[in-house]
Amino acid sequence: MTAAPLWSELHPDEDELALWLLTPPEQGPLAFGELDETERRRANAFRRRGDRALYVAAHIALRRLLGGYLRTPPTELAFARADCPRCGGPHGRPVLAGAGPDAPHFSLSHSRGAVLVGVARAPVGVDVERLPGPERVDVCRSALHPYEQQELAGCRAPDRPAFFARLWARKEACLKGMGVGVGGWTSEVYLGEGGPDAPTRPNGWSVLDVPCGPGHAAAAAIRGPAPRTAVHRLPPEAVLIGGRGPGPGRRRSPRACPGPEPILVFDARDAREEELP
16 A cells, blocks of 8 residues: 555755654554565564564655655665675665666664654765663763763763763764764764864764754764755654655645644754744
8 A cells, every 4th residue: 555645745855954753653553565575574573563663664654755755656666775885895875776866865763762764865864862871871982982982971970861862873874874884983983062172073974963852862964065954743643554644835845744843944054943833
C-alpha cells in the first residue's frame, strides 16, 4: 500500500536543508509492506519489539518523504551505498540506487522515541541521540576529541549528559555526511563549542544543532556553507497504513505539516531564528 496522496505535495528547494522530526506512534498498524526485503530482515532481527517498531517507523518515514520529493511510490525506491571516500569500498553514504544527478541527498537517524530525516541538494548527515545517563557519559567520554573532553569536564555535573549528547550528535551527523562512519574517528574530529584556543572544525562542512525538544539532542551536517534550514514535524500517524503525510502547501509554506507544532526556520549564517505560527 502506498502513502497517502498528500505526500506528493512536497517540493524540494535548491537552497534549503529540510529536516523532518517524527515521534513514532504508540499504536496503530505501521506500513511494514512498504519496506524492501533487506529492511524487513533487519527489522525482524531486533529482539525488542520497541526497537523493531522504531526502525520500521523510521524507514517508512524516509521512504514516504523521498517518494514525495521524487513523485515516486515509496515501494519503488531502492537504496545503495556510495563508495567510501577513504578506502573506496562500497560502504559510504546511503544513496538512491539508479537515481540521476538531480536526486536529493538524504540521511536518517533514530533513537528511542525520535526519528530525524534530512533532505538536501548537497551531501548531508543527521543524528538524533537520547540523552544518556551519567554513567554512560563517564564510560564514553574517552571517545571524544581531547579538547572536547576538557569542555565536558568544565560543565556542571547535571549538564554533562545533554552536552555529551549534543557533541555526539554533531559527530555522527558530520561523519555520516562525509560517508566514513563513526568507528575510530570520533576522537579525531573536533565539534565542540569553539573558542580562541580550540581546534578547527572539519573544513568544508557546516554542522548545526537541531532543536528537537527535551530528552534528545540532534544535529545536521551539510557540505558547503550553512543553508536556510527548515525543521518540520511529522505527525505520528504519518507512518501508519494509510497515514497522511505533510499537508498541501506552497514551497516554503509554514503550513507544510498539520498539527499544532510550529515549524522552526533558521539561517545559521546569521543565527536568526523565527518560530512560525
